[in-house]
Amino acid sequence: MDHFRLLSFGDHGWGDELLIGLGVTLALAICTLPFAIILSFLVHWAKVSRYRILRSFGMLYTTVFKSLPEILTLLILYYQAQAIIGWLIQSVIPGAHFSISPFVAGMISLSLVISAYGSEVVRAALGAVGNGQFEAAQSLGLSPRIAFIKVILPQLWRHALPGFGNLWIILLKDTSLVSVIALSELTHVAGLAITTTRQPFVFYGLIAVIYVLLVTLSATAQKRLERRVNLGFTRTET
């Protein structure tokens, strides 16, 4: 079959383009993850804040981003944030135009969606560590900030790992949605290839396999990490 030619590298095949698409997919997921995790903490803190307005904001945030389809969040952000930022920039430097690239739009909207779920991972993990640890640290005279960084965070990691691991897998798959705003990641490249080659089965089948492999690889890595961080702790799960 000439399927091999379709997927070859160089000028006559789509192999190299797909590889670059895979690179963009991975880059997007990897760049988004740290922002998503930081946002998860911020949203959680907003939800347990002393201030009522912050608490309401945190609730609204999770409700909205857990209810809207990712694709809708993405479209609204891509066009609307553009208009708002553009307007702000215009009022500072007249005549200047900022443009959010699809990559950045993807990063922002995926961070928003993932952190809505992530704030719950943080809540559960903090609950598992227990408030006693924090109180003990404070009674030793540590400031809240130091207590969090030196005492809570090292213990939190173990409890948050399964949750964040799952979110990483969701994130990896959700990057495919950014193809609707024409970011040349894996799914978008496959779509372009099909436009000229008319072989949807080959290309969609291939990228499906690539995603499954990526997810399986991530899950294996996650299990290993979990085993490692849980060394020395009693296992309660079956």
Added chain:
Amino acid sequence: MKTLFKMAAAATGLVVAGLASASAETLQIGTEGAYAPFNYVSENGEIKGFDIDIGNAICAEMKVECEWSVHDWGGIIPALNAHKFDFMVASMAITEARMENVSFSDPYYYNAMRFLAVKELALEEATPERLKGLVVGTQQGAVSVPVLDAYFPDSEHKLYPKMTEALMDLESGRLDLALFSQFTAGEWLAGSSGCCEFVGESFLMDGTIGAGIAFRKQDDELRNRVNAALKTIMDNGTYETIRAEYFDFDIMTKPPYVSELFDK
């Protein structure tokens, strides 16, 4: 590699456009990239086609650098207005509805639409009566949508995000007909398994003036420059050379309007 570099540039953050100095002006051109032979992405990841050659010829005439990017058709006008690029060469038909959101150059060709039908149906004509109850596919946001709504209300309409997706469904038999640009449909037909054929005449949507280059409404100065460059390349033979590479027939003749063929 070039794409990878661009991606890295995009990843570093917000891209500032419009701040570029006048001496080395770079313009961003947007297109769809799924509309062969006018604009498409080739095996080596390059954006190619008639639109791209025309756009580049205009840029060369204006002595500016041009960079191309592809965008989803459904959001291409908002993308232009959101400064994702400076102007659009994407075979967009000039219509009054679109002129509420963007402004257009003079037409650079006439893109008539024509029905493609599955051969098995053996349709001899494509009239509203004959198409009653049949499934017709076209692209979301294309000028063919209002035409189907107004003149073929008794057919079932299916709207696709991309033209090629509708054509794949025509080939597999999910659609009975598809309504597209006769040029793009002809290009696709030449490379298909022989499932389908043209039926009926080609026609323009009422009120369309041809395919134009689109600009933000406030960018009149840019529009005038591009119009002047377009006129130059049409007069000096550059346009003809490019046209001959893609089509061995004239694409500046104006086909009849749909209202001249059918009744509402």
Added chain:
Amino acid sequence: MFDLYLDYIDRWSHGLWLTASMSTLSVLIGFLVALPIGFVRSRAKGPLAWLAIAYVNLFRGMPLLVLMFLVYYGFGQFSSELRAMGLWWFFRDAYFCGMLALILNTSAYQAEIIRGSLNTISTSVIETNAALNLTRWTAFRRVLLPIAFAKALPPLGNEYILMVKATSLLAIITVFDLMGEARTIFSETLDLGVYYVAAIHYLVLVLAIEWTLRRVEARFKWMA
């Protein structure tokens, strides 16, 4: 924004109906498919268990968007073969294809939920069944299954909401759910307000489902 809703009220209602019905139907059928797979995952060993693992990993591992493209356009490429097999009536229809993709996706997730809840049923319940002299089938049907269901309800509820969101991808294969209608109206008006109207629809729909689910969960809580 209000006129964007009122001017297109028919389309919005149609989209809302499609989103609600397609997600509900796919979750229910998905549950029936997931039940045996989850049971096999929780109890069986050997080739059957391997098959169940493969199913779950395959359909959880690929993005739903890709699965939908694959089922609709990928299989569409083999229309003549499917015709010969007498399956084309199914694959011809965008609704069926979309439904199939949704079911494959949700059943893989639901199977894991069911496995999880079956695994947490304590051995004492199983021993009690034996003590009461229930046959294995009766014990499964009358005791284990209801308990497992009660335990699985909250995560199944979450899955339902995820499916409501997932149906938004049907728009790419020409099924006009809320998102599809929003995209069409947007392509006609180019008004971003359209997406906000769609967002409000999703918000109301999800909140209504959450409210209902909480009431149902409360009724089953004693068993879980």
